[in-house]
Amino acid sequence: CSGAKQETTTKPADKKIVLGFSQIGAESEWRTANTESIKASAQAAGIELKFSDAQQKQENQIKAIRSFIQQKVDVIAFSPVVETGWDAVLQEAKAAKIPVILTDRSIKMSSGNAEDYYVTFMGSDFVEEGRRAGKWLVDFMKKDNEAVNIVELQGTVGSAPAIDRKAGFEEILKQHANYKVIKSQTGDFTRAKGKEVMESFLKSAKADGQKIDVLYAHNDDMAIGAIQAIEEAGLKPGKDIIIVSIDGVKGAFEAMIAGKLNATIECSPLLGDQLMTATKDLVAGKTLDKRIVTKEGVFPAEVASKELPNRKY
Ligand code: GYE
Numbered sequence: 001c002s003g004a005k006q007e008t009t010t011k012p013a014d015k016k017i018v019l020g021f022s023q024i025g026a027e028s029e030w031r032t033a034n035t036e037s038i039k040a041s042a043q044a045a046g047i048e049l050k051f052s053d054a055q056q057k058q059e060n061q062i063k064a065i066r067s068f069i070q071q072k073v074d075v076i077a078f079s080p081v082v083e084t085g086w087d088a089v090l091q092e093a094k095a096a097k098i099p100v101i102l103t104d105r106s107i108k109m110s111s112g113n114a115e116d117y118y119v120t121f122m123g124s125d126f127v128e129e130g131r132r133a134g135k136w137l138v139d140f141m142k143k144d145n146e147a148v149n150i151v152e153l154q155g156t157v158g159s160a161p162a163i164d165r166k167a168g169f170e171e172i173l174k175q176h177a178n179y180k181v182i183k184s185q186t187g188d189f190t191r192a193k194g195k196e197v198m199e200s201f202l203k204s205a206k207a208d209g210q211k212i213d214v215l216y217a218h219n220d221d222m223a224i225g226a227i228q229a230i231e232e233a234g235l236k237p238g239k240d241i242i243i244v245s246i247d248g249v250k251g252a253f254e255a256m257i258a259g260k261l262n263a264t265i266e267c268s269p270l271l272g273d274q275l276m277t278a279t280k281d282l283v284a285g286k287t288l289d290k291r292i293v294t295k296e297g298v299f300p301a302e303v304a305s306k307e308l309p310n311r312k313y
Pocket residue numbers: 027028029030031104105161189218219220221246247267
């Protein structure tokens with residue numbers, strides 16, 4: 001016997017695994033469903049969940065992660081509100097040898113390789129969602145030459161889904177020169193801001209003598225807020241202005257059934273079970289895939305009433 005101490009990562013069976021989770025906030029229907037999924041799955045898996053809501057502020061997420069490190073939780077997971085600014089806190093987690101799981105959104109480090117600071121990233125391919133929105137729009141409009149004026153409601157500034165959904169959509173529009181984004185601004189993924197920004201889009205388009213043909217919203221909640229603004233301006237959402245958004249929450253299906261939204265691109269918030277499986281695997285010493293991609297589809301308005309009863313969020 002070499003006398004070397006054997007390292008064990010497995011916990012005694014009677015001790016509960018402790019998972020610290022820092023959530024972004026409660027900005028959308030998607031986010032609420034994501035929180036419910038994580039809480040329910042933790043309970044079902046017998047994992048002790050320390051849950052912290054950052055109210056959409058990065059500094060609160062950093063505080064929460066630091067407190068998880070102090071409490072020596074087994075695993076830390078978080079959904080990063082923006083892509084950058086995590087270097088210091090992730091170095092601290094690494095130094096404390098606590099594995100970190102990214103859920104929903106990814107990060108970029110200002111120096112070094114981000115992948116060295118987390119064990120896995122589970123969530124959607126947001127660039128692909130943007131492409132799907134673009135492809136759906138081009139197929140639906142069937143306009144090869146005529147100008148199509150689009151306004152865009154972006155998600156939270158600096159967040160992975162806002163950056164990627166914009167990029168994916170633009171990739172498709174590049175192949176169709178008659179489609180133009182004439183106005184683009186953040187609505188921070190909320191209904192209230194979606195409504196407010198749409199009001200200002202409508203006003204300035206009117207002042208400039210422009211017609212808005214399409215609204216592309218980076219999430220359903222902003223589209224639902226914008227629908228109100230469009231109605232208050234005396235226009236018909238879904239008819240006078242074609243609307244496509246992302247997430248596939250129940251509110252979007254209801255808006256489609258009411259004829260006010262034309263399509264939603266699915267983005268599943270139901271990451272709870274995957275997260276608990278990954279947490280257990282980590283504690284058992286298993287290596288995880290660096291990337292776990294969520295599978296999802298596209299729902300045009302004509303399938304909305306058939307699909308609504310099947311929707312889980
Ligand atoms: O689309 C939006 C939420 O990060 C995918 O965040 C998530 C996005 C989702 O507020 O509704």
